[in-house]
Amino acid sequence: MNRNSLIAAIVVIAAIIVGLVISRNYRKTLSTGKITQATPTAGESGTLQQPLKTKPQILISTSKGDFTIELRPDVAPKTVTNFLAKFNSGYCDNLTWHRIEDWVVQGCDPAGNGNGGQSNLPTETSGESFVVGSVGVARKDFPKEVSNDSQFFIVKKDSQFLNGEYTYFGRVVSGMDTVNKLSVGNRILSTTILSK
Incomplete structure (x- = not known):
């Protein structure tokens, strides 16, 4: 050979x-x-990067003032990735807060009536409790396994009945007084990612 x-x-x-x-x-x-x-996970330009290891903060400017939320990729990674992309692209800008009740505010619905957005985001339940300032994702009653990709809510009162039923993905870290002043039709003027 x-x-x-x-x-x-x-x-x-x-x-x-x-x-x-x-x-x-x-x-x-x-x-x-x-x-x-x-x-x-979504990066600044919408490109994909490694999983987030921090708790990103988002400044939400409204027609009633500003507040800041801190996102929790450790408990809802797909949801945080989705909303970071929405906030980064300006998706929620000029949309309204369409639902205001004594215990909750809800917004970022492109239809402005609670029927907009896509129901295609997996519901990511966790052990986190919905206390004052908690941020969650809206969904229809059925199927519970699927949440809306754009509508989010903030609880103004402790709301443990939501625990294990809805995706918890963050909390208000400053400006809860602004959240409490919101009324139906007030606008989300802009969303700014402060830290990743």
Whole structure:
């Protein structure tokens, strides 16, 4: 056997071994359902990055004043990724607060009546309690596993009946007095990402 034939045989054997290892790992992933790839998150320009390790803060300017919310990617990563992209793109700008009750304010509905947005975001329940200032995601009564992709609410009173039923994804860290002043038709003027 000449030298070139020996090298070619070694390359073929190495390729077969590599193929077997890759195939085995792929079958193992399929059988366990465990994928080791990181969950992507939205970056400033809408590009995907590694999962968030911080609690981003968002300044929400309204026609009644400003308030700041802190997002919780540790309890609702898909929801935080979705809303960071919405806030970054200006999606909520000039939309109204369409629902105001003694215990809750709700807004960022493109239809302005509680029927807008898409119901395509998975509901991410957690052990977090809906206390004053908690931020959650609106959804229809059925199916409970799917939430709205744009409408969010802030509770003005402790609302434990929401626990485990709705996605909790943040809290108001300053400006709760502004939240309490909101009335139907007041506008979200802008949303600014302060920190990521």
